[in-house]
Amino acid sequence: MLSVEGLNTHYGRAHILQDMALSIGRGEVMVLLGRNGAGKSTTMKSIIGMVRPSSGAILFEGQPIAGQEPHRIARRGLGYVPEERRIFADLTVMENLEVGRQTPRDGMRPWTPERLFELFPNLGLMRHRPGGRMSGGEQQMLTIARTLMGNPRLVLLDEPSEGLAPVIVEQMAHAILALKREGLTILLAEQNLHFAGRVADSATVVEKGRVVWSGSIAALRADETARSQYLAV
Amino acid sequence: MEIVIPQLLTGLAGASSLFLIASGLTIIFGVTRIVNFSHGSLMMLGAYIGWSILTRLPRDPEWFVLGVLAAALATAAIGVVLEITVLRRVYRAPELFQLLATFGVVLVLQDVTLWLWGAVELPLPRPRWLRGFVEIAGSRLPLYDLILIGIGPLVLGLLWLALHRTRWGTLVRAATLDRGMVAALGVDQRLLFTSVFALGAGLAGLGGALSLPNSSANLGIDLSVITDAFVVVVVGGLGSLTGAFVASLLIGVLQAFGIMLLPKITLVLVFLVMAVVLVFRPNGLLGRPQAEAREAALPAPVVRAAPRELRLLGLAVLLLAAAAPFLAGDYALSVLTDACVAILFAVSLHFMMGPGGMASFGHAAWFGIGAYAAGLLLHWLGTPMPFGLLAAPLAGGLFAALFGWFVVRLSGVYLSMLTLAFAQITWAISFQWVEVTAGDNGLLGVWPPEWARSPRVYYWLALGLAAGVALLLRRVLYAPYGYALRAARDSSPRAQSIGLDVPRLRMVALVIAGASCGLGGALFSYAKGGVFPTYISIAHSVEALLMVLLGGLQTMAGPIVGALIYTGLADLLVRSTDLWRLVLGAVIVVLVIAFPEGIAGAVRRLWLRGREA
Numbered sequence: 001m002l003s004v005e006g007l008n009t010h011y012g013r014a015h016i017l018q019d020m021a022l023s024i025g026r027g028e029v030m031v032l033l034g035r036n037g038a039g040k041s042t043t044m045k046s047i048i049g050m051v052r053p054s055s056g057a058i059l060f061e062g063q064p065i066a067g068q069e070p071h072r073i074a075r076r077g078l079g080y081v082p083e084e085r086r087i088f089a090d091l092t093v094m095e096n097l098e099v100g101r102q103t104p105r106d107g108m109r110p111w112t113p114e115r116l117f118e119l120f121p122n123l124g125l126m127r128h129r130p131g132g133r134m135s136g137g138e139q140q141m142l143t144i145a146r147t148l149m150g151n152p153r154l155v156l157l158d159e160p161s162e163g164l165a166p167v168i169v170e171q172m173a174h175a176i177l178a179l180k181r182e183g184l185t186i187l188l189a190e191q192n193l194h195f196a197g198r199v200a201d202s203a204t205v206v207e208k209g210r211v212v213w214s215g216s217i218a219a220l221r222a223d224e225t226a227r228s229q230y231l232a233v
Numbered sequence: 234m235e236i237v238i239p240q241l242l243t244g245l246a247g248a249s250s251l252f253l254i255a256s257g258l259t260i261i262f263g264v265t266r267i268v269n270f271s272h273g274s275l276m277m278l279g280a281y282i283g284w285s286i287l288t289r290l291p292r293d294p295e296w297f298v299l300g301v302l303a304a305a306l307a308t309a310a311i312g313v314v315l316e317i318t319v320l321r322r323v324y325r326a327p328e329l330f331q332l333l334a335t336f337g338v339v340l341v342l343q344d345v346t347l348w349l350w351g352a353v354e355l356p357l358p359r360p361r362w363l364r365g366f367v368e369i370a371g372s373r374l375p376l377y378d379l380i381l382i383g384i385g386p387l388v389l390g391l392l393w394l395a396l397h398r399t400r401w402g403t404l405v406r407a408a409t410l411d412r413g414m415v416a417a418l419g420v421d422q423r424l425l426f427t428s429v430f431a432l433g434a435g436l437a438g439l440g441g442a443l444s445l446p447n448s449s450a451n452l453g454i455d456l457s458v459i460t461d462a463f464v465v466v467v468v469g470g471l472g473s474l475t476g477a478f479v480a481s482l483l484i485g486v487l488q489a490f491g492i493m494l495l496p497k498i499t500l501v502l503v504f505l506v507m508a509v510v511l512v513f514r515p516n517g518l519l520g521r522p523q524a525e526a527r528e529a530a531l532p533a534p535v536v537r538a539a540p541r542e543l544r545l546l547g548l549a550v551l552l553l554a555a556a557a558p559f560l561a562g563d564y565a566l567s568v569l570t571d572a573c574v575a576i577l578f579a580v581s582l583h584f585m586m587g588p589g590g591m592a593s594f595g596h597a598a599w600f601g602i603g604a605y606a607a608g609l610l611l612h613w614l615g616t617p618m619p620f621g622l623l624a625a626p627l628a629g630g631l632f633a634a635l636f637g638w639f640v641v642r643l644s645g646v647y648l649s650m651l652t653l654a655f656a657q658i659t660w661a662i663s664f665q666w667v668e669v670t671a672g673d674n675g676l677l678g679v680w681p682p683e684w685a686r687s688p689r690v691y692y693w694l695a696l697g698l699a700a701g702v703a704l705l706l707r708r709v710l711y712a713p714y715g716y717a718l719r720a721a722r723d724s725s726p727r728a729q730s731i732g733l734d735v736p737r738l739r740m741v742a743l744v745i746a747g748a749s750c751g752l753g754g755a756l757f758s759y760a761k762g763g764v765f766p767t768y769i770s771i772a773h774s775v776e777a778l779l780m781v782l783l784g785g786l787q788t789m790a791g792p793i794v795g796a797l798i799y800t801g802l803a804d805l806l807v808r809s810t811d812l813w814r815l816v817l818g819a820v821i822v823v824l825v826i827a828f829p830e831g832i833a834g835a836v837r838r839l840w841l842r843g844r845e846a
Contacts, residue, residue, distance in 0.1 A: 048417055074419035086414040088407045098400060099407040100418045150419050 001026045001185050002047070002078075002154055007056030007066075009046045009209075016042045018209040020056070022187075024154070024202075029176070029186045031200035031217070033193065033231060039209040040189035041083055044156045047187075048080040049073045060154070077105055079152030083159045083189070085143040089132030093123055096131050096142055100149035108151055109182075116145040119175055137168035144175070154185040161195045173198050193231060197221065205230045239372045240489050246378040246447075248485025249385030253440030254458055255465035255477040256392060257433030263409040263472035264429045266328070267320060268646060270335035273459030274342040275434045279308040279441025280450040281346055284355045287445065292360035301442040308438020309431045316430040319822055321423065326829040328646070329592055333782050334825040336775055339455055340818025347452060348812070354451035363446050377446050384443065388436070389478050396474070405429060409472060456771055460657060464507045467650040470520020479518055501661045504654040508639060511651050515643050539790060543840075547790065554696055558689040566688040570760050572800040573695035577753030579780035579792035579799075580703045581746040587786040588710055589742035590722030591640070594649040595656025596750060596777040598636070599629040601769035603751025605663060608676040608764035618681045622698075622755050629751020630744045632659075637743040641736045644725075653771070660769040675765035679758045695756055702749050707789050709745065718742055783824060785835070 002024045009017040017039050024030045032040045045051040047058055049070040058066040065073050074080065088096050097113050104110035117124030120141040126134065131142060140160055147155060160176070161169045169192075176199045179186065190196040196203070196217075203220045205213035213226045220226065258272045283304035290296040315338060323334045365376040396402035408415045408425055416422055441454070465484055469476030484503055491499040516522055539547070557569055582596045606628035607621035616624070636655045643651055663670045670676065685691050709715055721728040721735045729735050758764045767773065776799065784795025802820065806813035828835045 050413060050417060070413075070416040071419050071421050074417055080417045082414065082417070086411055088410045088414070090410060091403065091407060095403050095406075098403050099415060099420070101400075102419050146418065 001028075001061060002187065003057075003059045004043070004047065005057040005059075007043070007046060007053050007058065009042055009051055009053045011042075011051075016209050017046060017053070020046075020206070020209065021211055022204045022214070024185055024187055026185055027180075027183050028202060029180050029188060029200045030202045030204060031196040032187060032189045032204050032206060033191070033196060033220075034189075034206040035191065035231070038206045040206060041158055042209070043206070044080065044158050044187070044189060047073075047156060048078060050080075074150060074152075075102065077151070077153040079147040079150055079155040081143050081147045081155060081157045081160065083162065085136075085139045087131035087134070087139045087142055087146075090130055092128045092130055093134075093142060094127050096146050097149050100146035102150040105151045105153070108153070110151050111148045113149075116148060119178060120145055120171075137164050137171075140164060140168070140172065141175070148179075152184070154187065155179075157186055157188045159189050159191065161190065161192050169195055191231075193227070236493070238370055239374060240493050241486060242369075242374055242378055242382065244486035244489030245385075245482070246381040246485075247488060248481040249381045249383075250440055250444055251461060251465050251485055252385045252478055252481035253388060253436050253443070254462040255469070255481055256388065256474060257436035258462050259466045259469065259472055259474060259477045260392075260405075261430055261433040262466070264405055264412075265320070265324065265426050267324070267331045267335065268328075268463075269320075269433070270332055270459060271315070271338035271342060271455075272433070272437055272462060273455040273457070274339050274346075275308055275312060275437035276441040276444075276458050277346060277450070277452070277454040278311060278342065279304050279438030280444055280454060281350050281355070281441075282307045282438065283442030283445050284357055284450040285350075287357055287442075292358075294362055297360075297363075301439065304442035305435045305439035308441065309435030311438075312431045312434020313427055315434070316427050319826075320430065321426070322826045323829075324426070326825060329778065329782060330825045330829055333779065334822050336779075337818040337821030337825070339459075340814040340821070342818075343452065343455065344812050344815035344818070350450070352452065354449045356449040357445040359446055381443065381447075385478070385481070388439075389474070392474060401425075401428065460653070460771065461503070463650055463653065464503055466517075467647060468507050468510045468517055470514075470517030471646060473517070473519040473521075476517055476519030498661075498665070501658050501665075504657045504661070507654045508651060508658075511643060511647060511654075512639055515647060517647075539788070540840075543790065551700060554700075555693070558692060563688045566692045567760070568800065568804050570688070570692045570695045571757075571804075572797055573692070573699040574753050574757045574760070575780060575796035575800045576699040576793050577702055577749055577756065578777050579784070579796040580706055581749035581753065582777045583781045583784075583786065583792035584706050584710070584749070585742050585746040586781060587791075588715060588719050588722065589739060589746070591644075591652075591739060591743070592649050592778075593746075593774070594653035594771075594778070595659075595774050596652070596746075597769045597771075597773035598652070598656035598659045599633055599747040599750035600754035600757070600773065600777075601656075601659055601663060601764075601766075602632050602747075603629045603754030604758040604764045604768050605670065605676075605754075606751065607755035608679045608758050609669070611679055612676050618685065618759055621759070622752065625755030626748035626752040629754070630748035633743045633747025634740065637740045637747075640743060641739040653774070656769055656771070656774055660766055663769060664766040670764075670766075673766060675763050677763045679764055680762050681759045685759075691760060695760070698752060698756060702752065703793060706745070706749065710789065714738070714741070779821065785828075 004020055004022050007017050007020040008015065020039065020043055022030070032043060034040050042051060046053045049068055053066055056066060057064060060076060060078055063076070065076065088099065091099070094113060097116065122138055123141055123145060126138070131139065134142065144157070144160065160172050164172065173195060176186065180199065188196060188200060200217050202216050203214065204211055205226065207230055212230055254272065254276055258269060261267060261269050283301060286303050287297065287300040290300050319334055319338060323331045363377055366373040367376050367379060396406055404415065404420055404425055408422065412422060461484070465480045466477055468484065469480030484506065487502060487506060488499060491502045510518060558566060561569065578596070578600060582593060585591045585593060603625035606625045610616035610621050610624055640648060640651055664672055680686065681691060685694060717733050718738050721733055721738045725735050754768060780795035780799045781792045782795070783798055784791030784793065803817065806816050810816060
């Protein structure tokens with residue numbers, strides 16, 4: 001569904017992604033693991049087009065998308081949930097959802113605010129509250145819901161568990177599992193292996209902008225050496 | 234009371250007109266982050282187009298309404314063309330370059346308007362219904378003023394509905410907060426930007442057409458309106474529609490009562506209000522702190538000393554310049570003297586703007602203060618030129634310190650606008666304090682003494698002072714103070730945390746810039762034999778910006794190159810074509826699109842790339 005091949009991205013002179021590669025099948029949940037600064041967010045930003053990769057191929061549903069503008073990539077059904085959440089602080093919950101809305105896609109049940117409120121019941125209780133006056137967990141739910149309003153086929157989910165209370169992380173895991181049951185393909189960036197292990201099928205481990213390990217979650221669980229070498233703090 | 238109410242209503246009518254202009258400006262800024270200098274020109278076009286339409290229509294009220302709406306639509310269409318051809322290409326350029334590009338548009342539109350409609354101002358013949366009066370509380374009030382008073386809140390209400398009750402409005406508000414995220418959610422920003430610009434232009438056109446019955450279509454509208462609109466938008470808070478409305482009321486009413494009570498200081502009054510508001514509320518009445526732009530601008534490259542070859546080249550040029558009187562005629566020498574003044578003007582602005590990070594929109598203020606210091610001393614006390622040349626930088630530095638106390642507290646667009654306000658205050662004083670400054674007529678007979686009167690000697694004097702100041706500023710820039718100043722520019726909080734006194738560093742930069750610029754002003758006055766309020770005009774301040782930005786901010790040679798190119802270009806254009814504004818404006822727009830880092834910056838990049846290869 002999404003394949004990234006030999007992707008290189010620079011910030012000025014700094015070479016951030018070095019021959020990054022990954023491939024996700026339809027309905028798969030893959031976790032991108034790695035320490036701070038490993039290149040997880042940059043990978044996601046390169047895929048959605050917010051950062052222009054300097055070379056490499058990105059294929060989404062067989063079509064090349066590398067170097068296209070973000071809104072075109074998003075229109076193809078690729079959703080992006082940023083790490084910093086980037087809620088429109090002055091806009092209400094309903095208005096934030098409206099900004100994310102795109103026309104329904106063939107063969108998919110379209111997302112509506114009502115359906116999203118079933119997934120994130122808290123949001124349904126504060127429809128007219130400005131985004132700026134919500135808690136971190138509520139904002140995290142809203143940013144995911146907002147992206148889902150675009151009826152994406154694949155979602156790039158950047159560290160959704162970051163900075164959240166354990167009980168909220170738990171709700172987040174439930175929500176992601178529910179989305180997985182809907183058939184959504186998800187690329188998840190995480191540092192929290194425990195959280196990732198609950199929702200993901202496969203894992204790609206990055207370090208200094210390169211892929212250093214990839215395989216199934218079960219294989220990663222079994223591979224003590226890889227875990228301590230690449231992921232232990 | 235019988236005076237107060239009509240005056241209040243006049244003020245409210247003025248406020249409505251102001252709001253029509255300011256609302257468009259503030260919405261455009263909110264979404265595109267562009268301060269649109271050409272917004273006043275759009276209003277001017279609206280007035281002219283309105284005149285052309287309304288004079289051809291029957292004079293009934295319903296035709297008036299239709300004609301005004303048609304003028305607004307036509308202006309909106311012009312806005313679309315402008316956005317697609319110019320603005321769209323500079324959205325990624327630095328803020329000031331965007332401003333420069335829109336100023337280029339101002340120049341182009343000025344000549345286009347002149348060419349299409351001629352230089353004579355065009356009043357609209359007023360039919361009977363437009364001349365009607367209404368009796369309120371014992372006073373007769375013009376009907377049209379009352380209509381205008383109603384239009385302001387009506388437009389505010391419609392805009393509010395459009396922004397809060399439509400999908401388009403939701404997207405616009407979201408884009409005002411975080412453009413990048415809106416794009417990542419699949420929204421094509423180009424459509425959004427074009428539509429917002431069209432709306433703003435349409436509002437300006439509406440304002441222009443509606444202004445016809447009370448004034449006329451004339452070529453002075455663009456710059457006079459844009460300064461008022463800037464003040465309103467800044468006082469209200471950039472990007473805030475309600476703020477613009479409140480500020481329009483404040484400024485409109487203040488102007489009406491100011492004219493009644495203290496006719497002499499109305500010009501000063503408006504800018505004084507702006508200065509006071511900005512000191513107490515640095516982001517305007519209802520504005521918010523400017524969020525760090527999400528699409529962060531590229532960090533300023535490190536200014537390095539010029540490579541050896543370039544320094545040798547500079548030395549050669551200086552020697553050639555010193556030999557110029559043996560090679561060139563008197564006319565060429567007078568142009569070269571102007572170029573020396575331009576260099577002083579540009580390097581002093583570059584000093585506070587490049588290393589200092591403070592983009593002044595009123596740099597002509599120091600120039601004028603230096604000029605008036607020399608001129609007034611000669612005029613009233615008979616002080617000869619050498620003392621005048623000494624007094625000018627002192628006066629420039631002193632006033633820079635005075636204004637600086639306010640200025641160093643602000644940053645970004647607000648800082649630029651406050652410097653503009655101070656320049657306008659200075660201009661207003663020079664223009665209106667006729668007893669001392671001779672007002673519009675200027676101070677005449679400001680000539681150098683006998684020994685310096687030949688073009689040759691005066692040129693050498695100007696060259697010596699310009700080169701000396703430029704080298705001195707270069708020395709300061711590479712001294713520890715220069716490094717501290719640049720640290721303060723790059724990150725004020727970090728500079729403060731390592732113990733640098735940021736406001737003081739910036740204050741010193743302002744004083745140095747003010748003094749150098751003041752010297753340029755005095756030098757210019759003796760060369761021209763007079764001092765005039767036009768030295769402090771907005772157009773003159775923009776010239777300084779043009780020179781610096783043409784040359785590029787990131788090199789020391791930049792402002793010098795920019796000053797030379799600008800002086801040469803302007804001289805060439807004024808001599809060879811009547812449409813020099815059109816050509817100059819178009820050149821500016823093309824240069825900004827082609828060289829967003831300035832000419833010297835581009836040359837330097839190519840040079841370095843050539844050497845690396």
